[in-house]
Amino acid sequence: MDMSDNGRIEIEKVTKIFRREDEDIETLTALEDVSLNIRSGEFVSIVGASGCGKSTLLRIIAGLETPTIGEVRKDGETIKGTDEKRGLVFQDHSLYPWLSVWDNVTFGLKSLGRYKEKKEYAGQLLEMVGLSGFSKSYPSQLSGGMSQRIALIRALVTEPDVLLLDEPLGALDAFTRMNIQDVLIDLWKETKSTMLLITHDVDEAIYLSQRVVVMTPRPGRIVDEFDIEMSYPRERSHSQFVEYRNKILKKLNYAHEQSIGYYI
Amino acid sequence: MKDRSDHINLTTKELNELERADESFALRFKKRVIAALPIVAAVLHLLEYNYYPNYRLNTCTEVYNRFIGILLIAYAAAYILSFFSAKVYGYIYHKAAFYTVLMLLLTAYDFATLKTGKLALPYFPWVDSILNAMIDDREKLFDCVVHSLVLLFNGYFKGVVAGLICGIGAGWSRKISYWVYPVAKVLGAIPSTTYMPIVVMVAASLFQGAAFIIALGVWFPVTLTSMTGVQAVRKHYYEAAETLGTNKAGILFRVAIPAAMPNIFAGLTQGMSVACLTLVVAEMMGVESGLGWYVNWQKSWAAFAKMYGALIIICITFIITNGVLNIIKKRVLRWQKD
Numbered sequence: 001m002d003m004s005d006n007g008r009i010e011i012e013k014v015t016k017i018f019r020r021e022d023e024d025i026e027t028l029t030a031l032e033d034v035s036l037n038i039r040s041g042e043f044v045s046i047v048g049a050s051g052c053g054k055s056t057l058l059r060i061i062a063g064l065e066t067p068t069i070g071e072v073r074k075d076g077e078t079i080k081g082t083d084e085k086r087g088l089v090f091q092d093h094s095l096y097p098w099l100s101v102w103d104n105v106t107f108g109l110k111s112l113g114r115y116k117e118k119k120e121y122a123g124q125l126l127e128m129v130g131l132s133g134f135s136k137s138y139p140s141q142l143s144g145g146m147s148q149r150i151a152l153i154r155a156l157v158t159e160p161d162v163l164l165l166d167e168p169l170g171a172l173d174a175f176t177r178m179n180i181q182d183v184l185i186d187l188w189k190e191t192k193s194t195m196l197l198i199t200h201d202v203d204e205a206i207y208l209s210q211r212v213v214v215m216t217p218r219p220g221r222i223v224d225e226f227d228i229e230m231s232y233p234r235e236r237s238h239s240q241f242v243e244y245r246n247k248i249l250k251k252l253n254y255a256h257e258q259s260i261g262y263y264i
Numbered sequence: 265m266k267d268r269s270d271h272i273n274l275t276t277k278e279l280n281e282l283e284r285a286d287e288s289f290a291l292r293f294k295k296r297v298i299a300a301l302p303i304v305a306a307v308l309h310l311l312e313y314n315y316y317p318n319y320r321l322n323t324c325t326e327v328y329n330r331f332i333g334i335l336l337i338a339y340a341a342a343y344i345l346s347f348f349s350a351k352v353y354g355y356i357y358h359k360a361a362f363y364t365v366l367m368l369l370l371t372a373y374d375f376a377t378l379k380t381g382k383l384a385l386p387y388f389p390w391v392d393s394i395l396n397a398m399i400d401d402r403e404k405l406f407d408c409v410v411h412s413l414v415l416l417f418n419g420y421f422k423g424v425v426a427g428l429i430c431g432i433g434a435g436w437s438r439k440i441s442y443w444v445y446p447v448a449k450v451l452g453a454i455p456s457t458t459y460m461p462i463v464v465m466v467a468a469s470l471f472q473g474a475a476f477i478i479a480l481g482v483w484f485p486v487t488l489t490s491m492t493g494v495q496a497v498r499k500h501y502y503e504a505a506e507t508l509g510t511n512k513a514g515i516l517f518r519v520a521i522p523a524a525m526p527n528i529f530a531g532l533t534q535g536m537s538v539a540c541l542t543l544v545v546a547e548m549m550g551v552e553s554g555l556g557w558y559v560n561w562q563k564s565w566a567a568f569a570k571m572y573g574a575l576i577i578i579c580i581t582f583i584i585t586n587g588v589l590n591i592i593k594k595r596v597l598r599w600q601k602d
């Protein structure tokens with residue numbers, strides 16, 4: 001496999017303004033002057049209150065939205081439209097209910113005409129998340145956690161340089177969540193993709209990522225970043241972990257005092 | 265009771281038995297008797313048919329005996345099988361009341377026509393004479409079935425193809441829906457059989473004309489449901505496909521259309537009932553063949569036994585057609601939760 005250091009993301013002074021249905025109402029600034037550089041193969045999490053533009057930022061990187069001002073580059077090239085090299089996983093797994101697990105996982109390979117060449121890899125990924133016994137099942141027969149694991153490998157099977165994760169574990173219970181967090185670390189180590197994760201869960205961000213980015217709403221901005229200097233696997237009760245948590249929560253609360261809104 | 269070990273490993277069959285173990289003997293006996301009621305009713309009907317004297321000059325044949333006899337033997341076979349298969353037992357126990365009442369109704373009808381003449385000829389022929397009329401005229405009837413089916417499917421397929429193209433197109437692209445939707449709305453408001461008199465005058469061949477009318481009637485529901493189906497596809501399905509490197513055509517054929525399948529099948533089923541209805545009307549109003557025409561033709565000769573025979577055949581034909589469609593639907597939509 002070519003181990004080139006693809007997957008570098010540069011977000012440069014991105015502002016996103018949404019228009020409203022009613023022409024007289026002020027437009028909505030979802031992101032204001034957001035800049036962020038992500039190294040190739042890095043695991044970065046974004047935390048922030050609801051409505052601070054996290055999803056919008058992710059969708060811009062995916063190529064599903066275009067920035068109003070500024071630009072986003074991947075490996076030096078300006079992003080235009082979607083590309084299988086930038087995978088995306090949604091909070092609701094969005095698996096295709098009419099396809100079996102296997103057909104869901106290999107969907108992208110068939111789109112790219114690389115099914116024959118890569119189906120073994122798809123099988124390996126399925127095995128890694130412990131679901132090879134379910135390849136003939138339909139999504140309606142899977143639990144939420146299983147579905148989300150399938151959604152993860154569906155996005156990884158095309159070997160994206162960057163995997164964009166929009167609260168993929170948000171709808172899961174605490175146990176399943178912790179379980180999949182470990183799966184996610186395994187997948188990251190295996191694939192060496194750049195990971196950009198959005199989450200409401202500060203613990204999850206610290207547990208998983210090398211860097212945590214804090215955003216605040218109205219308008220959506222990056223207010224701080226924390227490098228998490230702990231080795232994997234991380235201990236949630238470790239004093240350093242607790243320290244990071246306090247710092248980040250404080251930052252979120254600080255943000256709270258600056259503007260009005262609610263935080264989860 | 266079964267002895268319970270630490271691990272409980274039961275087949276569904278054993279679980280059923282376990283749950284039913286508490287049923288008293290009296291209850292089980294009662295269920296058995298209920299399941300046997302259709303046999304009793306059929307035997308009573310045969311006795312009535314063979315030993316109660318006919319009204320005046322009414323005559324009847326062995327054909328009806330054979331007909332009821334076959335039904336009786338089939339049910340009796342299932343009843344015997346039910347001692348060995350819980351599934352069969354469940355089915356016949358469920359259906360027993362219905363079949364019993366059906367037999368009683370046949371008995372009552374036979375009694376009111378053949379035996380007492382309370383319902384008089386020529387409008388109310390007894391079932392035996394209907395069966396005989398069907399057998400006598402079987403070649404003609406078979407011919408009519410073929411003609412009807414050819415016309416039905418000719419119109420149906422044209423309508424389905426046109427409907428799918430328009431509906432999926434309109435659901436997919438605003439430009440197409442801009443043109444298709446108003447047309448569908450206006451044409452759909454008028455039952456397509458309304459155009460029959462015009463088509464009879466204008467069409468080069470009545471067959472083609474009738475096929476057109478059927479197609480038109482099918483086109484509307486198929487267009488509307490497939491359009492709604494494609495429009496209702498969740499945005500995330502498209503976005504997921506896009507980020508997986510799927511091109512526009514791939515998204516249309518591998519995401520939009522499969523996702524809309526439940527809706528599309530609703531349209532296909534609706535379209536089939538419209539097609540059946542339109543077929544019969546078209547055959548009665550101009551096309552000189554097929555079951556609808558046969559019904560009308562026999563009516564004009566006051567051959568009511570033949571007419572009823574054809575009605576029964578129409579009924580059976582449509583039930584089979586819809587049954588086949590349902591099987592296809594179940595197969596295609598097997599991913600749906602039931």
Ligand SMILES: Nc1ncnc2c1ncn2[C@@H]1O[C@H](COP(=O)(O)OP(=O)(O)OP(=O)(O)O)[C@@H](O)[C@H]1O
Nearest residue numbers: 018019028029030049050051052053054055056057
């Ligand atoms: N397509 C759109 N048109 C108009 N407004 C939009 C659109 N997409 C997002 N917004 C608005 O932009 C703001 C940011 O939305 P976004 O979904 O990015 O927030 P978020 O941080 O992901 O929130 P959450 O944590 O609840 O998912 C919100 O106020 C939202 O209403």
Ligand SMILES: [Mg+2]
Nearest residue numbers: 054055056166
């Ligand atoms: Mg969001």
